Amino acid sequence: MTWNHRSLSILAVASAVLAACASGFTTVAPEPPQQYSRLGKATGSDCGSLGILATAYYAIPLGLNSRVENAYKNAVASVPGATGLVDVTFQEDWYWWLIGTARCVTVSGEAIK
DSSP states (O other): OOOOHHHHHHHHHHHHHHTOOOOOOOOOSOOOOSSOOEEEEEEEEEEEEEESSOGGGOOEEESOTTHHHHHHHHHHHTSTTOOEEEEEEEEEEEEEETTEEEEEEEEEEEEEO
């Protein structure tokens, strides 16, 4: 089988489309201070979706990259006066909806000031 220019062009475009999405590591929360006071349990969640095409081709992210950061912010905001969290747990759930999947993150921990 010989590769002509058209075949190579199609292969290049397909490779570019499939490899176009990427993100790096993100620090969600700063280190807690040396001394802090505990304010109580805090919980927050946020969701994003992946989809808009047929099941085998879910490739359009909708709010996926910011859901962990938003869940953390929502958890801190759930306790008045809180500035951060310690003893943090992270849970991710997903469910299927007609043209995509929803990915939900719940962040729980002890609120601090």
